[in-house]
Amino acid sequence: MTARGPTVKAIPDGDDRERLTCPDCGFIAYENPKMVAGSVVSVGEKIMLCRRAIEPRSGVWTLPAGYLELNETPEEGAMREAWEEARARIAIDALLAVFSVPRISQVQLIYRATLAEPGFSAGPESLEVELFAWDDIPWDDLAFPSVRWALDEYKARLGQTAFAPGVNPPGMVGDRF
Amino acid sequence: MTARGPTVKAIPDGDDRERLTCPDCGFIAYENPKMVAGSVVSVGEKIMLCRRAIEPRSGVWTLPAGYLELNETPEEGAMREAWEEARARIAIDALLAVFSVPRISQVQLIYRATLAEPGFSAGPESLEVELFAWDDIPWDDLAFPSVRWALDEYKARLGQTAFAPGVNPPGMVGDRF
Numbered sequence: 001m002t003a004r005g006p007t008v009k010a011i012p013d014g015d016d017r018e019r020l021t022c023p024d025c026g027f028i029a030y031e032n033p034k035m036v037a038g039s040v041v042s043v044g045e046k047i048m049l050c051r052r053a054i055e056p057r058s059g060v061w062t063l064p065a066g067y068l069e070l071n072e073t074p075e076e077g078a079m080r081e082a083w084e085e086a087r088a089r090i091a092i093d094a095l096l097a098v099f100s101v102p103r104i105s106q107v108q109l110i111y112r113a114t115l116a117e118p119g120f121s122a123g124p125e126s127l128e129v130e131l132f133a134w135d136d137i138p139w140d141d142l143a144f145p146s147v148r149w150a151l152d153e154y155k156a157r158l159g160q161t162a163f164a165p166g167v168n169p170p171g172m173v174g175d176r177f
Numbered sequence: 178m179t180a181r182g183p184t185v186k187a188i189p190d191g192d193d194r195e196r197l198t199c200p201d202c203g204f205i206a207y208e209n210p211k212m213v214a215g216s217v218v219s220v221g222e223k224i225m226l227c228r229r230a231i232e233p234r235s236g237v238w239t240l241p242a243g244y245l246e247l248n249e250t251p252e253e254g255a256m257r258e259a260w261e262e263a264r265a266r267i268a269i270d271a272l273l274a275v276f277s278v279p280r281i282s283q284v285q286l287i288y289r290a291t292l293a294e295p296g297f298s299a300g301p302e303s304l305e306v307e308l309f310a311w312d313d314i315p316w317d318d319l320a321f322p323s324v325r326w327a328l329d330e331y332k333a334r335l336g337q338t339a340f341a342p343g344v345n346p347p348g349m350v351g352d353r354f
Contacts, residue, residue: 005183005199005202005204005205005206017246022182022199026182027182028182029182031247032209032212032244032246032247033246033247033248033249035209035210068209069194069209069210070208070210071210071280072279072282073279073284074277094341095275095341098286100250100251100252102249102253105247107212107245107251107286109275109284161341162340162341163341164271164272164338164339164341165272165341165342
């Protein structure tokens with residue numbers, strides 16, 4: 001038995017787009033964009049980054065962030081990811097940015113946060129978790145363009161409490177480095 | 178042939194949550210929260226609402242909004258929905274709110290917009306499209322709680338250009354009227 005699943009593209013009745021359908025049973029797999037929730041977590045004047053233990057981009061640095069799960073709010077998702085990846089309990093303070101990576105149908109909601117309790121450590125998806133002063137951030141070893149964008153938003157909003165969340169830099173669509 | 182599709186819940190290898198799997202072929206249907214993109218469109222001092230031609234909540238009033246499609250940014254989705262439901266070409270001006278309805282795994286990004294071109298009319302999913310002065314809005318015939326929330330955010334932000342997007346009112350999770 002192979003996991004075939006929906007493999008045939010067809011336009012369902014009453015729809016106007018091709019959807020993946022299962023040739024065996026007619027099941028329609030409606031594919032939706034995926035939401036990522038994450039955070040820029042500051043500790044004093046330093047920023048928490050996680051070195052990825054998993055693909056894609058294993059071995060390089062990222063923010064605690066990941067796919068939103070069912071029945072979660074984005075804030076809950078960002079808090080869960082901070083725990084899973086950095087064993088950090090965070091307090092969210094503002095929505096820093098809404099980034100889009102349309103090529104891979106991803107929308108990222110990135111929050112600004114601090115530690116709600118002291119302490120952090122590498123979760124199962126991280127090799128290590130470290131605090132970096134701004135000038136020590138490993139800019140050449142960030143996992144995704146949107147990590148850089150989020151850090152730039154964080155820096156631009158330091159000291160501000162009510163602001164419109166940032167979006168992709170002009171012309172940038174989040175393609176890989 | 179019946180459209181059975183994935184019907185059995187099981188925890189895939191390396192995962193920590195139950196996912197729907199197909200008993201015939203082993204396909205795993207990863208279910209993700211769905212994103213809704215929409216807008217509060219103002220025309221002069223009036224606000225555009227659409228009377229729904231489809232379930233759920235057929236016959237009552239809503240904002241132009243709907244599920245984000247693959248490879249869309251939320252702004253593109255809001256513009257597409259305004260066209261589909263109200264035959265309106267809109268210009269987005271700000272992110273008004275990020276609402277969550279965790280019971281149905283929905284996150285809504287609601288923008289503030291104006292008409293980019295004059296004119297609007299009912300699209301196939303609307304019975305009619307109308308402009309309402311604030312006091313004439315059919316408050317008792319709005320389709321979803323989040324329509325009310327979005328209108329309240331719109332009103333609260335009139336004249337403001339840089340603000341943090343709103344979230345659900347305290348204690349509200351978007352359950353149906």
